Amino acid sequence: MNNNSILIDRYLQNEMSAEERLAFEDQLATDKVLQQEMHLQQQIIKAATTAGLKAEFTKAIRKKIITKQLLQWGSVIGVVAIAAVLFFSLRNNKAAEEKIKQEQNKAVEKFEINNAADTIIETKDGVVFGIPANAFNTDGKTVQLEIKTALNAYDIINNGLSTTSNEALLQTAGMFYINGFVDGKAVPLAKDISVSVPADTVNPEMQLFDGVEDSSGNINWVNPKPVEKKLRTYDITTLDFYPPKYIPALKALGKAYQNKKYTDSLYYSFSGYPNQPSVREEVRGDSAVQIQKEGNDYLSADTGKLKKILDSLAKSKIAFDISTDFSPYQVDPSIIRAFWNKKFNNTFLATKEFEERLQYMHTLCTSFFLELYLNNLDKPLYKVDELCASSFNNMESNMSAAVRYKFIEFEQRKDGGVIIANGMQQKLSNYFQQKYKAYKDAAAKTWTKYQHTLDSLSTIADVKRRGQLIDDFTRTNNNFREEFCANVTDAYRQIGQAHDCNNNLRPPSSTQYYNTTISSTGWKNLDAYVYDATVKRQSMTYKDGLSGKTATITYTGVSFTIENAAQFDRVLVYLIPDSLTSFQRVAKEGNVFKEQLNGLFKYEAVVVAYKGTQAYFFKQENVQAKDYILSVFPVTDVALRKSLSTYSLSKSEALKKDVNYQLFEQQETIRLVQLQKDMEFREKIAAAIFTCGGKK
Template sequence: MKNQFLTSLLCILLTAPLFSQTQVEEQLLFDFDSYELTQSHQNQIDEFIKSVSQNSYVEFTIIGHTDQDGSDDYNIELSKKRAQSVKDKLQALILHENLIDIEWKGESELVDANNSTSSKKKNRRVTVQAHILNFENTDDIIKVVHELKPNTFNIDHTQDRQITCNQGTIIDIPANAFTYMDGSDIGDAKVEIEIKEAFTYSDFISEGLFTQSKSDILETGGMIYVNATVNGKPIKFKEGESIEITYPAQNVEEDMELFYASTDDSGRIDWEATNQPITSRTASTFDIEIDWDSFLAFDFNGGEERPYLDFPPLDKKPPLAVKPYPPAKPLKPTLENTPVNVGTLDKVFMSKKKKEALREEKFKEALANYKKQKIKYEADYAKYLENVEIYKVQKPIKDKALSDWNKLVTDRIEAIKTYKGQMLRFHVYAQIQGAIKSIKSKVGERTNKQLLNLLNNYMKSPVSLTINEKKLYLKAFKDQTRMILQERKIYPEIVDFATKKNHNLYPAFSNVVKLAKKHAIEEEFEKTGKIDDGSFGSYVTNISTFGWMNCDRYRTYDPRILADVRLKDEGNDTKYYLIFKDMRVMLSGSKGDSEYYFRGLPKRKDVKLVGVKLVDSVPHIAVADYKIQDTNNLEMAFRKASLKEIRSELNSLNALASNL
């Protein structure tokens, strides 16, 4: 029945006309402390692979788990071995390692937290997830491998507001700058601001953004999308109003202009010049002397010591005061209600007089029993009254003890949260110290501009810190941990800040620069009048319309040194991208009858060519380094690729921009 359901589901997916993405999974249960595959496991995997292999493209995630017996470290290792043994089997069947990811969770994700044998058996498992993707076109591939997530802010538009985005873009919004599309007043409704920051080549590819205006080549400082709504309704700027946008720190260039996005006949985004120059706050174009030794000697760590977390033993959870209940009062029997239990024949043949005599006898027995019950009831009731008085005394005491205990638990939970923040701050600043040492070692070897660029690259680095929350809770609550976490509905995890959104070093570095304001580097910047509180190396512009904007400059060349690059038209909705290695330029070619071409490119320039296409619904990629010649007729070598490989190739392009 299960396989029949899977087959029906997959048939529906295979006939779907549009891109679809779904997931099916299989559970493999393991014996206690075992990670070896049995024949039953292997048969189960074979059957599962057979059921999903009808699809054109499938990726797998294998997740290992254990029960709650054993230490955390032991269970993490055991779950890893279980996942690896399943991966080895899967690898032999599908032959493509990049289609398989493995994870191991130890005992952190129990399906049944009870301590029974049957519950533990459910937890000793490996989950095999099959991610089934049916691609309709190449754009579907791009959407899956990279998504540019927006920043969203709900603001009070009646007040001046400054917001800072994930990548460091700063937006200054004046009060009362917006109105509804018909010109009516917004009132005091909240305005939702949506911002996308496209600063990397993978961002550009994801959003279909290229650095060209008609046939002209543009060099970009980054592209930003801004939109605003009120309860889903579009709004616009009031006449004469605008917002100021300050780009993240970078190497700035002269002659930058503001461009707005437009759409050509094919639906591709093009850029229209506004003839509005973009200003910059920078000292990179000035030949100034920077006292790096003085700047780098600043105490960036602020003397902050490594945080320490420790707790005294926690008392057992105090019991609640048990409210006493009165004993049941016995009912006094009556002669009329006393039952006479006789057999069937006696009911027919026993005389009425004999029945009444029997009833009186039973009544006397019931009355004697009642008197005994009454004596016991009166004693129990007296005891109940005593317990009521004891309860009245004990209840506030026990309630207070439980309240104090709960407050202590809450304080420890808050202490753990504070500790996590302190650890993050400590590691961020420790990482900054390491970055500063690295920069300091290069003083004298590199120019000031190169050193500033190196500082900027460090600012974008991820935070190197992993925190196992369960260990922190175990330290706080010992053997009461599970009970407390269940009561408080807390689900601890292993937090890797390097993979968390918004956890790069940019904000901390910005604060560092502000803290070092009186040191030589900023003193020199301030003398030039080109810096304002840490915004060095930033483009600044004002916009008065919503949508995509681009900070660009034209790159013009003598027509005599230009050449075309022609590529074989691979069909299958192939996408080509041409990226220059010495400037932030990414171009989209044009499709001819039998070829794909890029026109008017400067000769002798080193570029990287990337192609993505679908063949029988399977992703393919081609990547090539190339120097533009007088004549350029190329054929790219496409190969099958997993989404992981395509994502890795696109992300590797970003290093080209960061080195500029």
């Protein structure tokens, strides 16, 4: 007998001194456990002395449900109790005893059921019996049931029941009696019956006792068994097996978090995540390569220099890092996918209780505990909880004691199991392993294919860029040769000499010569001045020492500002000189396109812009040295090609080829930007999925 019981009894029997009584009442004011025991003691005494309490007591407790599958035996009497001794004193009251006997017969509830069908019965005070088909061992279809329940002190006394187990007093959470009859004869159970007893609070230490009646009619409560909470199964696909931060992350990012087809597909795509690529960086070179402006390299297609330019393209590839930010020992999505299907509907995996545990296991840096549950589907859930808690003794783990205590907390809830057929555990385990391997392999193949696709697109872009670099190099080199030839020919004309770009200078009429030695190749004197002016695209004036005549080369600036340029993804400005075989792409300085016009040439300007894949176009004829503000207008691809075909064949073909490449670059830029966004998105989702402390 515990101290509280003794104190309560002395208090109720007025056996305390004034000081003891005052101290007891002070404790009673703050001690909730003492208050509950006091209330129960008063209720028992009151029930014994006034057996005519109203039936409303039978409706007092209906909040939470404790469930237990009973063992197979005939007449069933049960008490849900814990072996904590509760003392009470009763005074002899013959009138009350007589009243109790009269009330006992009224407490019996009778039902008639079809033994061939599943049946649910609820008593007046809320005890629920789940009776499966053919639960009673009889050939008859109809079974008469007698059920008695006693959930409070009044009903316990009213039914003449005790709360003793081998002379030790028990604290009870309720008692019930059930028996089946066919033609007035009791029939035993052939199957377990599920019973749910209502309770204000669930005490995990409660046990189920069998009631054994002795020859005097007294009941002794024996054979205590832990009370398992009956698990309700759901359609497993309706449960939430995602990591706890996954859906909130999708919601925060504005994704379709309520579309399960999308959320499943995305989540499963993270199988094998640590081995998936992530974008590190992308270094893009300007496809319009600027040729080195030194020496006479402009005049020869130097293969060494061209190779150096092409080698620089290595920087323009997308580089992938294998992510090492997240531990590879977390719960792989393929594991979840392997059992998150209706094949596991009739297991404890399809319960809210397991859903809660899985949410917790997602936060751990291991799938070890999840595998324990998957390999023990034939056990009650709390037994697997116990395995998880005890496994810390056999694991080399740095996990905190808090993890162990969490599984102990789960175990103390006594969440039961779901009965599965013999051999089903092995079948489900085999099925799980096959599916897990299949899903994991499929995910790996998908990512290998995806990587191959990225590599292929990168190779295509690399080939196109190399081709464009060669074209740019060749065009720029040829343009320079042609422009220098035109400049130097005109300069010699101005000083009275004929000039041939192929045969250089004709012999002068003078018979006198300057004799000197040279240490470098290339044009000298007038040629060098013209060369320098052509390279720098600057005007020059040269006075010939022999003839006294002056030669001038004139360059004047032109600029183009494109209205609303910011709304376009790409804007290109071309100059079309009448005396060159190809175009000149105008460089952009800030928000303005600028170039120097050669006074020997006539120019037209062409503007091509893109917004997405929509082309815009404008053509400016008779370009002069001034500042232009131009507007472009949308055109079809056919109209654009037609507009670009109005020049000589070589110019038109070169111009169309360059515009096509620029369109490719525009599309490639869009692809790379989207790829970068996708990878950044996946990094954010990965951080929500793999959250066991974040890093390895």
